[in-house]
Every structure is written in structure tokens, then in C-alpha cells.
Amino acid sequence: MAQLWGGRFTKETDRAVYDFNASILFDQKLLQQDIAGSTAHAKMLGASGILTEEETEAIVNGLAEILADVESGKLEISPKFEDVHSFVEATLTERIGEPGKKLHTGRSRNDQVALDMRLYCRDAADEIGELLLGLLQAIHNRMKETTDVYMPGFTHLQKAQPVTFAHHIGAYFEMFRRDYGRMKDLRKRMNECPLGAGALAGTTYPLDREMTATLLGFDCPTRNSMDSVSDRDYVIELLSALSLIHMHLSRFSEEIILWNSNEYRFIEMDDGFSTGSSIMPQKKNPDIAELVRGKTGRVYGALVSMLTTMKGIPLAYNKDMQEDKEMTFDAIETTKACLPLFTGMFVTMRLNPEVMKRSAMLGFTNATDAADYLVRKGMPFRDAHGVIGRLVLACIDKNCAIEDLSLDELKEISPVFEADLYDAVSLETCVEKRNTIGAPGKAAMERVIAENEAFLKEAEAK
Numbered sequence: 001m002a003q004l005w006g007g008r009f010t011k012e013t014d015r016a017v018y019d020f021n022a023s024i025l026f027d028q029k030l031l032q033q034d035i036a037g038s039t040a041h042a043k044m045l046g047a048s049g050i051l052t053e054e055e056t057e058a059i060v061n062g063l064a065e066i067l068a069d070v071e072s073g074k075l076e077i078s079p080k081f082e083d084v085h086s087f088v089e090a091t092l093t094e095r096i097g098e099p100g101k102k103l104h105t106g107r108s109r110n111d112q113v114a115l116d117m118r119l120y121c122r123d124a125a126d127e128i129g130e131l132l133l134g135l136l137q138a139i140h141n142r143m144k145e146t147t148d149v150y151m152p153g154f155t156h157l158q159k160a161q162p163v164t165f166a167h168h169i170g171a172y173f174e175m176f177r178r179d180y181g182r183m184k185d186l187r188k189r190m191n192e193c194p195l196g197a198g199a200l201a202g203t204t205y206p207l208d209r210e211m212t213a214t215l216l217g218f219d220c221p222t223r224n225s226m227d228s229v230s231d232r233d234y235v236i237e238l239l240s241a242l243s244l245i246h247m248h249l250s251r252f253s254e255e256i257i258l259w260n261s262n263e264y265r266f267i268e269m270d271d272g273f274s275t276g277s278s279i280m281p282q283k284k285n286p287d288i289a290e291l292v293r294g295k296t297g298r299v300y301g302a303l304v305s306m307l308t309t310m311k312g313i314p315l316a317y318n319k320d321m322q323e324d325k326e327m328t329f330d331a332i333e334t335t336k337a338c339l340p341l342f343t344g345m346f347v348t349m350r351l352n353p354e355v356m357k358r359s360a361m362l363g364f365t366n367a368t369d370a371a372d373y374l375v376r377k378g379m380p381f382r383d384a385h386g387v388i389g390r391l392v393l394a395c396i397d398k399n400c401a402i403e404d405l406s407l408d409e410l411k412e413i414s415p416v417f418e419a420d421l422y423d424a425v426s427l428e429t430c431v432e433k434r435n436t437i438g439a440p441g442k443a444a445m446e447r448v449i450a451e452n453e454a455f456l457k458e459a460e461a462k
């Protein structure tokens with residue numbers, strides 16, 4: 001046990017209490033952020049005349065060496081320290097002596113940890129933004145190739161109207177594009193520097209908060225010291241955005257699992273992204289999609305846990321807030337693992353366009369268009385609805401599609417049918433007639449694809 005206090009205490013902390021209180025086992029993930037924050041703090045203390053030039057240099061170099069040594073494996077983060085902050089300060093003092101003890105001047109662990117967590121979340125938002133772009137690019141590439149791959153569109157998981165594969169996955173492009181936007185938005189809001197807020201009420205030292213904010217890449221210092229140390233909104237915003245990403249990944253996974261099933265066979269998962277069964281030799285299972293879908297629960301769990309932890313905490317810092325870390329780290333790591341795996345699975349899966357097309361035909365997804373055909377011939381829509389209903393029933397009887405019936409058979413149901421019916425209800429026509437903004441017709445899709453291309457170019461350039 002190596003603790004940062006002592007003077008006021010007449011007795012050592014109980015072992016179990018110490019262990020329960022300690023966070024080193026998980027907050028060591030913040031080492032890089034802690035060292036970046038301490039380096040900026042030391043530089044600012046030097047520039048403000050609170051530390052001498054030599055002291056500043058010794059601290060800055062000492063901190064860089066600690067990071068390098070931990071990264072190379074030369075130095076181990078020992079669990080005998082309470083948290084990552086005490087580990088860094090004690091190791092620094094052990095290595096450089098007196099100046100190490102001056103690093104914490106004008107700072108509290110409360111603003112220190114608030115800073116570390118912000119830096120960590122900011123990095124996560126950037127990295128996850130990049131991973132989202134990778135997935136968006138993959139969806140975009142497939143959209144370009146599949147504007148005439150026809151498939152049934154569903155409502156209630158019942159075949160409804162024909163769409164294209166490009167149109168269907170284009171819906172996910174929109175979802176992940178919004179997710180990408182959320183990463184940008186929340187990064188902007190969290191990009192204010194809490195360092196200098198002290199324990200809760202600022203400090204009497206003439207700290208240059210603008211300077212530390214700039215050194216650490218923040219837009220500005222935070223404006224209220226009590227809020228600075230007790231705000232975890234940015235963690236919750238991030239977790240909420242991650243929850244949405246996982247909700248989208250999970251829905252997409254669910255569809256891929258269905259499409260890959262023996263019953264659908266719309267797609268086939270690549271062997272490299274599938275798993276087998278220990279007993280059933282015929283099995284090729286979509287475990288990756290199932291795991292991505294399954295991991296959604298733990299990300300939602302992190303969000304609900306954090307919302308609940310924060311709801312009753314009086315201002316300013318309370319130890320409850322140490323609970324912001326483990327589940328947040330887990331949610332971030334889960335997202336960072338799921339996005340590239342999902343992308344790899346999506347890129348390598350093969351489509352069965354013929355199966356999709358046949359499924360759309362046998363599912364009467366052109367029934368609305370057949371009714372519209374009769375309306376164009378002068379029949380009131382309600383009557384047309386009834387005629388096509390009877391037509392569908394006849395097809396179910398014969399186990400065929402509308403366009404499989406002969407003109408004679410069609411005329412038996414209604415004399416209004418002519419040979420031009422076949423063209424009117426072909427999947428090509430049904431889809432191609434739908435060219436309003438956002439619809440599956442090729443012309444409409446090509447406009448969207450061009451916009452997506454411009455969006456991706458601009459996002460990649462940033």
C-alpha cells in the first residue's frame with residue numbers, strides 16, 4: 001500500500017478498504033493521458049514561474065521516460081499504488097527527487113482524473129469515427145455494385161415491395177453516417193479542458209489555464225470549476241452514441257443472419273468469417289454476426305450504469321465517479337472490436353442475386369404495381385385491390401409468380417389484363433418507376449451514391 005495521504009491519519013487503512021478504494025487495476029489504461037496532462041501542467045507551471053526551468057525540464061523528461069519504460073515493458077505498473085496518478089507521481093519522485101514532489105502544485109486528482117477521462121473519451125471518439133468511415137466506405141462500395149440486384153423489401157418481415165440490395169444497405173449507410181456525425185458533435189462538446197479546476201474551487205496559484213488547454217488540443221478551458229470536476233456528461237454522451245452504433249450493428253447483424261440462413265440464402269458468409277459445429281458437420285454458423293448482436297447488451301449496460309451512477313451525486317467530486325471507468329473502457333473496446341470485424345464480414349460475404357430476385361417474384365412484391373396497372377386501365381383502386389387479391393390467391397394455388405401466368409389465365413380473373421401487364425409488373429419496372437428522392441430506382445440511387453461519395457471524400461480529407 002502506497003498512499004498519497006498520511007498526516008491526518010493515526011492508523012493505516014484497512015487492507016480490504018484499501019483494495020476496495022483502489023482503481024489502479026483499471027485506471028492504468030489512462031497512463032498515456034495522465035502523462036500528457038501532467039506534462040502540460042508542468043510546462044504551464046514553468047511558464048508561469050511557479051517551477052524553475054530546471055525543475056520543469058526534469059519533470060517533463062522524467063514523465064516521458066516513465067511512459068517509454070512502461071510501454072517497452074521495462075517498468076511495471078504496480079498494484080501497490082492506489083491509482084495511476086499516484087503511480088506516476090511516486091515513480092517520478094523516486095527517479096528525479098524533489099521536483100517530482102512539486103508536480104501536483106495547483107492541481108487535485110479531481111481535475112486530473114476529469115482531464116484524463118476526457119482525453120481518453122476524445123481519442124475514442126476519433127478512433128471510432130475512423131472505424132465508422134471504414135464501414136461506410138465498405139457499404140458505399142457495395143451500393144455502387146448492387147443498384148440492380150433486386151430483392152424483396154419487407155414490412156412485418158413479410159415481403160412487401162421490391163427494392164434493390166443497394167437500397168437496402170443504403171439505409172444502413174444513413175444510420176452509420178449519423179453515428180459518424182454524433183462522434184464529431186460530442187467530440188466538439190467535450191473538447192474543453194478541466195485542468196486547473198483544482199479539487200472543486202480553482203486555485204490560488206496564478207495558473208494559465210488557456211495555456212494547458214492549448215497544449216492539450218482543447219478549444220478552451222472549462223468555465224466552472226465545480227462543474228469541471230463533477231461533469232461526466234461527455235462519458236454518457238459517448239456511451240449513448242456507442243449504444244446507437246451497436247443498435248445499428250445489431251439490426252444489421254440480425255438481417256445478415258437471416259439472409260445467410262438456409263431458408264433465405266440471399267447471401268453466403270465467407271468461410272473465414274464463419275464457424276463450424278463440434279457435432280454437426282454440415283453447419284456453417286454466423287457467429288461473428290451473432291456476437292456483434294450479442295455484445296450490444298454490455299454497451300447498453302455501460303450507458304444505463306453511468307446514467308444511474310450520476311443521478312444522485314451532489315456537487316462536486318464524489319468517489320462514485322470512479323465507477324465511470326471500467327464499463328466505459330469496456331464499451332469503447334467492444335465498439336472498437338466490433339466495427340472492423342463487422343466490416344470484414346460484410347466485405348467478404350457473397351450475394352446470391354438470383355435467389356433474391358426469385359424471392360421478390362414469388363413473394364408478390366409487385367402486387368401493388370399490378371393493382372396500379374388496373375387503375376391506369378380505369379378500374380377504381382378498391383376494385384383493383386380485390387382483383388389482385390384473387391390473382392395472388394390463384395398464384396399461391398399454382399405456386400407461381402404473377403408473371404408466370406399466361407394471358408388467358410390472367411383474363412379469366414379480369415378481362416382488363418392485356419399483354420402489357422408483364423412489363424408493368426416486372427421487378428425492373430417496379431423498382432425503376434420509383435425515382436423520387438430516397439426511392440430505390442436506379443436514377444434516384446445514383447444521386448444518393450454520388451452524394452455519399454462526396455461525403456466520404458470530405459470526411460477522409462479531414
Ligand code: ARG
Nearest residue numbers: 023083109110113317321322
Ligand atoms: N481514482 C479516482 C477516480 O477515478 C481519482 C480521483 C480521486 N479523487 C479523490 N478525491 N479521491 O475518480
